[in-house]
Amino acid sequence: MIEDEIKKANVEAMKRRDTVARAFYSVLMNKIMLEKINKREKGQELVDADVSNIVQKMIKELTDERDNYAKAGHNEEVENITRQLELAKTYLPKMLERDEIKKIIASLDDKSVGSVMKHFKANYNGQVDMRLVQEVLKEFA
Numbered sequence: 001m002i003e004d005e006i007k008k009a010n011v012e013a014m015k016r017r018d019t020v021a022r023a024f025y026s027v028l029m030n031k032i033m034l035e036k037i038n039k040r041e042k043g044q045e046l047v048d049a050d051v052s053n054i055v056q057k058m059i060k061e062l063t064d065e066r067d068n069y070a071k072a073g074h075n076e077e078v079e080n081i082t083r084q085l086e087l088a089k090t091y092l093p094k095m096l097e098r099d100e101i102k103k104i105i106a107s108l109d110d111k112s113v114g115s116v117m118k119h120f121k122a123n124y125n126g127q128v129d130m131r132l133v134q135e136v137l138k139e140f141a
């Protein structure tokens with residue numbers, strides 16, 4: 001499970017005294033714990049797709065943060081955040097490519113926007129960029 005890999009990486013970062021990685025893993029593990037609590041309240045279990053979604057959200061947050069530091073001219077922070085982004089990307093599953101998305105959409109009977117989006121959300125959650133799905137779907141219209 002991705003969560004276990006993250007915990008092991010956190011321990012390794014502590015052993016190496018890697019403060020940049022430790023900061024990243026601490027925030028990520030806290031977000032995972034919060035999601036676990038939310039799921040438990042609903043009677044559900046945390047799965048890898050949930051962790052992937054958390055990582056994707058963190059990547060977006062870190063990218064915005066890096067851009068803001070770049071505008072302010074804080075190059076050291078930009079480097080640290082870039083390194084954290086690299087760490088985050090290692091925990092994402094292989095994302096579906098445009099051609100793979102086309103094939104999947106072509107195989108569907110109902111190509112309406114709602115139906116296609118539901119299909120990808122249910123079957124490929126965390127493995128696909130939903131914006132890319134929308135772009136590819138427009139080609140079928």
